[in-house]
Amino acid sequence: SQQGEEDPQALSIQEGENATMNCSYKTSINNLQWYRQNSGRGLVHLILIRSNEREKHSGRLRVTLDTSKKSSSLLITASRAADTASYFCATDAVQAGTALIFGKGTTLSVSS
Amino acid sequence: DTAVSQTPKYLVTQMGNDKSIKCEQNLGHDTMYWYKQDSKKFLKIMFSYNNKELIINETVPNRFSPKSPDKAHLNLHINSLELGDSAVYFCASTEGQGLYEQYFGPGTRLTVT
Numbered sequence: 266s267q268q269g270e271e272d273p274q275a276l277s278i279q280e281g282e283n284a285t286m287n288c289s290y291k292t293s294i295n296n297l298q299w300y301r302q303n304s305g306r307g308l309v310h311l312i313l314i315r316s317n318e319r320e321k322h323s324g325r326l327r328v329t330l331d332t333s334k335k336s337s338s339l340l341i342t343a344s345r346a347a348d349t350a351s352y353f354c355a356t357d358a359v360q361a362g363t364a365l366i367f368g369k370g371t372t373l374s375v376s377s
Numbered sequence: 378d379t380a381v382s383q384t385p386k387y388l389v390t391q392m393g394n395d396k397s398i399k400c401e402q403n404l405g406h407d408t409m410y411w412y413k414q415d416s417k418k419f420l421k422i423m424f425s426y427n428n429k430e431l432i433i434n435e436t437v438p439n440r441f442s443p444k445s446p447d448k449a450h451l452n453l454h455i456n457s458l459e460l461g462d463s464a465v466y467f468c469a470s471t472e473g474q475g476l477y478e479q480y481f482g483p484g485t486r487l488t489v490t
Contacts (some may be wrong), residue, residue, distance in 0.1 A: 295476050296476060296478040298478060298479075302418075307483045307485070308467065308469075308479075308481040308484060310479065310480070313478055315448070351418060353420065357476060364410060364422035364433050365410075365422065365437075366424050367412075367419070369418065369419055370418050
């Protein structure tokens with residue numbers, strides 16, 4: 266089945282630096298979403314970008330979507346220790362009904 | 378107020394047992410899901426219900442049976458538990474038929490010994 270793939274799998278940065286995570290997917294989508302998962306917790310929705318949008322901002326988050334390359338990126342600016350978490354992209358592929366297809370995630374570690 | 382709640386949070390049981398995980402959402406959403414997250418953090422859809430009707434049933438052993446008594450609840454029953462069932466199970470909900478953000482519960486960590 267279709268699946269998103271995040272890159273890199275793990276990322277370690279210092280507080281104040283920017284963190285960029287990439288996601289690629291395989292088939293047509295309605296929208297792409299990014300979620301954060303803190304250790305031992307549930308997933309929290311961060312941002313949703315629709316297939317006809319190219320860029321979206323929310324606070325320190327910036328998401329881009331390139332449907333021609335079937336890829337998306339999540340940029341976290343001025344990172345904080347509290348941003349330490351796993352980040353997942355999820356697509357609702359047209360063929361998949363209403364379920365989300367998740368990538369494997371990027372584990373971000375922000376040290377102070 | 379808790380939006381999506383699951384019970385129990387932890388479940389340790391022996392192989393062959395039957396167990397249930399409960400999920401409730403107070404968001405008034407129409408669609409609910411069960412996802413399974415394995416030890417490598419890979420999340421995979423198991424079931425999807427819309428207004429108490431089964432919409433998606435991925436390739437899941439028939440030992441797993443979801444039950445939705447009303448649109449605010451989606452419970453997961455697992456019969457004859459196996460070691461490979463050990464994982465974290467997440468319930469989620471969304472409004473309408475999907476295409477919106479999903480709200481996840483805190484997860485239930487199932488350990489089968």
